[in-house]
Amino acid sequence: MSIQKQEDPRAIRSKKMFKNAVLSLLIEKPSISQLTVQKIADRAELNRATFYLHYQDIYDLLKQITDEIFDELSIKLRPLMKGEIILEREQLTVFLDYIYENRKYFGVLFEYKSFETNLFNLFKNLIETRRNDKQNELPKNYVSIDIRTASLMGIIMWWIKDGIHFSSEYIANQISLMFER
Numbered sequence: 001m002s003i004q005k006q007e008d009p010r011a012i013r014s015k016k017m018f019k020n021a022v023l024s025l026l027i028e029k030p031s032i033s034q035l036t037v038q039k040i041a042d043r044a045e046l047n048r049a050t051f052y053l054h055y056q057d058i059y060d061l062l063k064q065i066t067d068e069i070f071d072e073l074s075i076k077l078r079p080l081m082k083g084e085i086i087l088e089r090e091q092l093t094v095f096l097d098y099i100y101e102n103r104k105y106f107g108v109l110f111e112y113k114s115f116e117t118n119l120f121n122l123f124k125n126l127i128e129t130r131r132n133d134k135q136n137e138l139p140k141n142y143v144s145i146d147i148r149t150a151s152l153m154g155i156i157m158w159w160i161k162d163g164i165h166f167s168s169e170y171i172a173n174q175i176s177l178m179f180e181r
Contacts, residue, residue, distance in 0.1 A: 011053075011054065014044075014046055014050055014053075014054060015054050015064075017044040017045070017046060018040060018041075018044050018046065018051060018054065018055070018061060019061070019064075019065050020044070021040045021041075021043035021044035022035065022040050022043075022058070022061055022062065022065070023065070023104070023105050023108060024043060025039060025040065025043055026108045027104055027107075027108055030108055030111045032058065032059075032062070032112075035058050036058075037051050037052075037057070037058060040058070040061070065105075066109065066114075066115055066118070069102070069105070069109070070118060070119075070122065072098060073095075073098070073119075073122060074122065076094060076095040076098050077095060077122065077126050079091040079094075080092060080095065080126060080130075081126060081129045081130065088176060089169075089172050089173060089176050092172040092175060092176065093168050093169050093172040095172075096156075096159075096168035096171055096172050097168045099156065099159075099160065099168075100164070100168050103160050103164060106160050107160050107161060110157055110160065110161070116153070116157075119153065120149055120150075120153055123149045123152050123153060124145060124146070124149040127145050127148050127149055127152070128145055131145060148179065151178065152175065152179075155171065155174070155175060155178075156171075159171050
């Protein structure tokens with residue numbers, strides 16, 4: 001029996017403070033080139049040595065943030081992989097609620113092409129999986145996976161940047177209507 005070593009609560013707290021600090025700095029000025037470890041440490045009210053205990057550099061911190069976001073998005077998308085239409089809007093709403101709760105971070109991260117590409121690939125995988133499950137039911141002139149994925153990305157990016165006054169339920173309903181056969 002292997003015993004998993006739990007992370008020290010202080011380390012968890014410090015990492016959270018660094019992540020919040022870097023994201024708040026990026027919200028103010030969305031340029032990674034203007035970030036420094038000292039600025040992040042100052043914003044987190046921690047010291048540089050603590051930063052280097054947890055991260056190699058700023059890019060390591062940003063990679064960990066995006067990895068965590070994608071892990072969480074993958075978990076939220078899993079029920080949609082084989083969802084039935086009745087449950088689909090509920091599951092989509094849960095997924096969109098996560099995006100809504102983290103909208104400031106998504107707004108900043110959408111500025112980076114690599115984040116957008118990774119999110120596109122995550123959505124594309126969802127659409128491909130769902131299409132493969134229904135392959136025999138689809139007409140031959142069905143919309144391509146890339147076009148559907150781009151449409152979904154466009155809706156979510158628009159929602160985060162300009163349409164955030166719409167609820168996640170409303171957006172889930174609109175996406176569901178768009179993706180019905």
